[in-house]
Amino acid sequence: MSAEMPRWPDGARTSVVLTIDFNDIHDIVAREPATEGREKTLSVWRYGARRGVDRVLDVLDKHRLKASWFVPGRVAEEHGGLVRRIHGAGHELGSNGYRSEIFDGLDLAQQQEAFARGHAALADVIGEMPVGFRSASGNWAPGFDQTLRAAGIRWSSSWRGDDLPYFHEPRGAASLVELPLHYELEDEPYFAFNLYPPVPPGQSRIAGYRDVLNNWRQDFAGFQRYGLCYLLRLHPEMIGTTGRIGLLDELLGELRGQPDVWFATGREVADWWSATQPPNASGHPAEIFARLSGLQP
């Protein structure tokens, strides 16, 4: 029952994956429709394309790290030059629907349509087919995983339930690896803010920056202790401000100083997992979900 130590390449103890959601205004408009047409509010999120992306790119370049960026098709169309620059710097680009659609309110056919349109638009801009996918809300209808596999998607970072990668069920011939999320490793729960319409809905205070950095440090210490996959989920408009980019710089500097960390893109971790790991153990959250959700009406 004790947590076993996974083996990462080159004897590394921990893997670190940096994921960045570059959604521009589309995610917030999808989640908070009251923001639509309110330019002050939207400019909070437009700040990413205007300022944040470059700061994040600079810090990644400073630490010689490649990240996995999720970009909805519409953002690729509207910010083609910027997206090509991210791609040209050697980062991985993954799909995220056409307008960061909330899949929970869509049926399977609508989800397939949003995915196909976004996937094609992104591929068109970067000149290659992405192999990673993130569902903005984390959910999809039963059967959607088959759509992803058929489109050549090899990894997702949408679900939770583990701190190591796992396989979507059934594993099948075309593995779809999940790199699960952790709220404490996302910047949005700490930093997202708009006064009105209120984001978060309770108009919570912006977290203390020092506290956030210390939390992320301590989270890393825990992930390293157990040899896990430390996956950050960041947003250029949140972490990429002039005052916060230093948090990422400091954190990455400290992680870079560790001798036994494997820094990898989502694609590299997923391919490693597919090539080396057995199927999910019995009782795994993904296995239980597949089994029990199939029993539901």
Next chain:
Amino acid sequence: MSSQTETGAVRWPHGARCAVALAFDLDGPTGNALIDGSIWRNPSFFTLGAYDVWRALPRLLDLLADQALPATFFVPAWIVETWPEQCRAIVDRGHEIGYHGYEHEAFWQLTSDDQRRVMARSREIFEQYLGIVPTGFRTPSGDWAPDTAAVLAEAGVVYSSSMRGDDRPYLIPIPGRASPLVEIPGRWELDDYASLAYQRNPNFPAGLDRIAGYAATLDNWRREFDGTHRDGLCLTTLFHPKVSARPGRLLLLERLFDHMRQAGGVWFARCHEVADWWLAESAS
């Protein structure tokens, strides 16, 4: 009450200064979304909850073993049905398991018969899968219907750990019964939801307030313990493995437990031991 001095301090076994009954609610993905079935269209939320049993619990059990600390786990019976092997490890490693509903039902909204059905079904599952009959109960969400205490007594429950209004155990008389129910109250200050839990769809906190700083959280918890130790009281925790036994936060628990052990004179007990002590002291 003979177990308390005039200053409100309490007599504990072995001359201990205070009692600490570490307790964890192993809710997993149970709760409203499981009860209404919406969780089966919300894999993100299901897996967030399932992490509780799959990853958080085994590491927490290791930590408790390393520190030789006993604990009580309040477990919805659905969790035992779904992950019997993982739950058996709780018993095998010397901890207590108490009732916590079948799917984390809000007892205050249930009829008497529905409360009885939940208790009976839970008892069958605990007996069948784990070979145990719990004597303790922590109410999912805490609140009671007017007849909950009587329903619990009828189901063989000796103590509850559901209320918030004291920092010592107390007795709840049950109309028509000779023996009272022991209550071991918890405090929101020692509930990890109040500082660390976060989830979207469904939102918690309702206004999506921030995750607290870990250092400040540990300082709060230590101060609550320090007061308990100074005044000779009884502390229980409302911790959740899926919230505070995540990798970075296990270090918080470890430091909190270190702090408690180093204070000296602490009676670390399972909740049923606290209840038995309290009943015996009250009768003497």
